[in-house]
Amino acid sequence: MKDNFPVLGFDIGGTKIGVGLVSSDGKLLGKDRIENKHSYPDEILPKMVEIGKRLVADAGLNMDQIRAIGIASPAPADFLNGIITCPTNQKHWINVPIVEYISEHFGVETHFDNDANAGMLAEWFFGAGRGFKDVIYLTMSTGIGGGVIANGHLIKGASLVAGEIGHMVLEPNGIKCNCGLTGCYEAYCGGLAIAQRMQKELADQPDHPIVQHAGGNIDDVDMIALEKAVTEDNEYAMALWSETCERNAQAYGMLMNIFNPERIILGTLAWATGDMFMKPVEEQIPRFAWKQTREACTLVKSELRRDIGYYAGPAIALNGLYEKGEFERP
Ligand SMILES: [Zn+2]
Known part of the structure; x- marks a missing residue:
């Protein structure tokens, strides 16, 4: 499928969370940041939902046009079950079922991977790795x-x-x-x-x-x-x-x-x-x-340099669709 569609993503870092809305051909349609220093998931998770939905609305889109959501998190995490276990910089984030929470609150399929893989995928789909196989x-x-x-x-x-x-x-x-x-x-x-x-x-x-x-x-x-x-x-x-x-x-x-x-x-x-x-x-x-x-x-x-945090989450979303055969990379 060569059609163009938007994906949403979150890049959870030690001090902030990058939120990006990106079209599958690489246009940044919306971005924001959530401060995440010494924070508790109970206050941050609802903010992620609120800001994600606002970016989609501000871009003139409906939630049902968002084909997938991606979340990047520092390792270690339980990537198989979509759980943030306890990253080094986030002592309050213990066993947070992030994929379940996000997919339920947005009603959109959600993919999860570590932040370095997300950076790789971001450069591959949208940056210096475009068009290469290895x-x-x-x-x-x-x-x-x-x-x-x-x-x-x-x-x-x-x-x-x-x-x-x-x-x-x-x-x-x-x-x-x-x-x-x-x-x-x-x-x-x-x-x-x-x-x-x-x-x-x-x-x-x-x-x-x-x-x-x-x-x-x-x-x-x-x-x-x-x-x-x-x-x-x-x-x-x-x-x-x-x-x-x-x-x-x-x-x-x-x-x-x-x-x-x-x-x-x-x-x-x-x-x-x-x-x-x-x-x-x-x-x-x-x-x-x-x-x-x-x-x-x-x-x-x-x-992508400094902007990589806005592309990281969306790149995980796109890779999820790509691996299911629902997206053909450019
Ligand atoms: Zn080492």
């Missing part, structure tokens, strides 16, 4: 979430947790990861892990340029402070940046040889820093991937 998306943000499209389908895996690329172990005796394993890719290249590492290593150096770029407060040291120190050629910053680029190249090279993708689409860090990230990473890739796989693959930056 693509990988990496969030490259505070953590490293991943999603994999192989042979034209999102890989879900036997227990629905496929695509946890951030937790491939790159260094068995390396840095401890927040997930419990040691030496994960995310422990080297996730924004939060790098910030924590700098806070530890620079704890007794209040005059260090990185600490100064964070306003002199060690607890505020983050990727932005690092980036500034790298552009000033600070030795510590450049060594850390170069180690990070090498680890990223290692991970991308592994993905190239395993999945042989046409594109690897990179989120926040890549588009926020541009060439100072992309160039050293590309230079290192030949150490980690065969000529055949790297020549077939282009590293690209996310196209």
Whole structure:
């Protein structure tokens, strides 16, 4: 079916929920945000329904024109049964049957997946992955979430947790990861892990340029402070940046040889820093991937960037229809 129709979606994040109404050909018909810091589902769920219905009405549409709804949530969650179990940043969201609630209150079929898969689907249907059959998306943000499209389908895996690329172990005796394993890719290249590492290593150096770029407060040291120190050629910053680029190249090279993708689409860090990230990473890739796989693959930056949260939920809805044979992607 090549007809054009609207889908609605919610992207549940640690501090806010993105609500997007998108047409199947990629036009953003409506968007809003719900603050979601330390909140209780009892107050947020009715708001999701109210705002979703308002977006549909404001776009001049009726609810029965909305073919599907998609919900993106951080892992871990019970994706099979549509239940938000207890995400790390949401201590009050314990065993919330989100799919049942949303589908009942809207009267529309509802699909559910993790936020990184949602980002992958958003780029695939509406962004840098359009028209490709084999693509990988990496969030490259505070953590490293991943999603994999192989042979034209999102890989879900036997227990629905496929695509946890951030937790491939790159260094068995390396840095401890927040997930419990040691030496994960995310422990080297996730924004939060790098910030924590700098806070530890620079704890007794209040005059260090990185600490100064964070306003002199060690607890505020983050990727932005690092980036500034790298552009000033600070030795510590450049060594850390170069180690990070090498680890990223290692991970991308592994993905190239395993999945042989046409594109690897990179989120926040890549588009926020541009060439100072992309160039050293590309230079290192030949150490980690065969000529055949790297020549077939282009590293690209996310196209949807900051707006990805509005497209994430709708992309899950579209993928639900696509997998049932009710939607043919462009
Ligand atoms: Zn890990």
